[in-house]
Amino acid sequence: MPADYTELKREACEANLALPRHGLINLTFGNASAIDRARGVFAIKPSGVDYAALKPADMVLIDLEGRPVEPANKLRPSSDTPTHRRLFLAFPEIGGVVHTHSSHATAFAQAGREIPIFGTTHADYFFGDIPVTRKLTDAEIGGGAYEWETGNVIVEHFGRRKKSPLDYPAILVNRHAPFTWGPTVAKAVEVAVAVECIARMALMSLQLDPSLAPIEPALLNKHFKRKHGPGAYYGQP
Numbered sequence: 001m002p003a004d005y006t007e008l009k010r011e012a013c014e015a016n017l018a019l020p021r022h023g024l025i026n027l028t029f030g031n032a033s034a035i036d037r038a039r040g041v042f043a044i045k046p047s048g049v050d051y052a053a054l055k056p057a058d059m060v061l062i063d064l065e066g067r068p069v070e071p072a073n074k075l076r077p078s079s080d081t082p083t084h085r086r087l088f089l090a091f092p093e094i095g096g097v098v099h100t101h102s103s104h105a106t107a108f109a110q111a112g113r114e115i116p117i118f119g120t121t122h123a124d125y126f127f128g129d130i131p132v133t134r135k136l137t138d139a140e141i142g143g144g145a146y147e148w149e150t151g152n153v154i155v156e157h158f159g160r161r162k163k164s165p166l167d168y169p170a171i172l173v174n175r176h177a178p179f180t181w182g183p184t185v186a187k188a189v190e191v192a193v194a195v196e197c198i199a200r201m202a203l204m205s206l207q208l209d210p211s212l213a214p215i216e217p218a219l220l221n222k223h224f225k226r227k228h229g230p231g232a233y234y235g236q237p
């Protein structure tokens with residue numbers, strides 16, 4: 001009896017449809033995926049397909065070895081599938097990954113800039129700057145495993161600090177755009193919305209005052225602690 005992935009595909013499709021709904025997507029940029037940890041299979045957006053046309057049955061199933069789970073059909077998995085797979089392998093706590101090219105967060109990523117924490121909107125969600133990875137090297141870009149290497153620089157950023165990725169569910173890939181994750185793909189979408197909202201506010205704050213200092217520690221602690229409690233992780237990845 002073949003496994004039934006109907007619910008996994010529905011969950012992944014709903015997350016992908018939420019991206020343009022939240023204004024995080026232009027054209028076919030971006031992608032979302034959800035994993036069935038018990039079976040080691042994730043469902044991801046098909047490559048290059050108009051979001052408006054997406055249906056659950058279009059989601060492509062890939063196992064954690066990178067193999068298609070269903071007979072190949074006309075729809076190829078997202079070009080970013082190896083990046084999602086790299087994150088699912090490195091972060092066993094996560095249930096979903098989202099990648100967008102949302103404008104303001106992508107502006108910070110292209111500039112290789114972390115998103116500084118200037119106010120309580122940010123402090124309610126993250127205890128520090130939203131980080132940016134190092135640039136990929138020419139060898140990583142041209143070595144034939146670019147998307148996998150993109151996942152590697154994200155994992156490397158967290159690995160050095162040995163913090164749970166759920167404590168810090170977002171990062172900007174240098175010269176590229178944001179990736180977010182969460183215990184579910186729906187939560188990863190929510191984080192992607194928060195990252196874009198925070199990035200837009202940060203960019204406008206810097207336009208008003210290019211030398212704006214980061215938020216005061218007392219205000220950061222008050223807002224983060226009242227939302228996430230004393231047991232939450234306080235610090236950067």
Ligand SMILES: O=C(CO)[C@@H](O)[C@H](O)COP(=O)(O)O
Pocket residue numbers: 028029030031045046047048049077078079080099100101
């Ligand atoms: O990173 C990028 C573009 O730079 C991706 O967001 C692609 O634009 C999405 O491609 P598919 O998921 O449609 O293959």
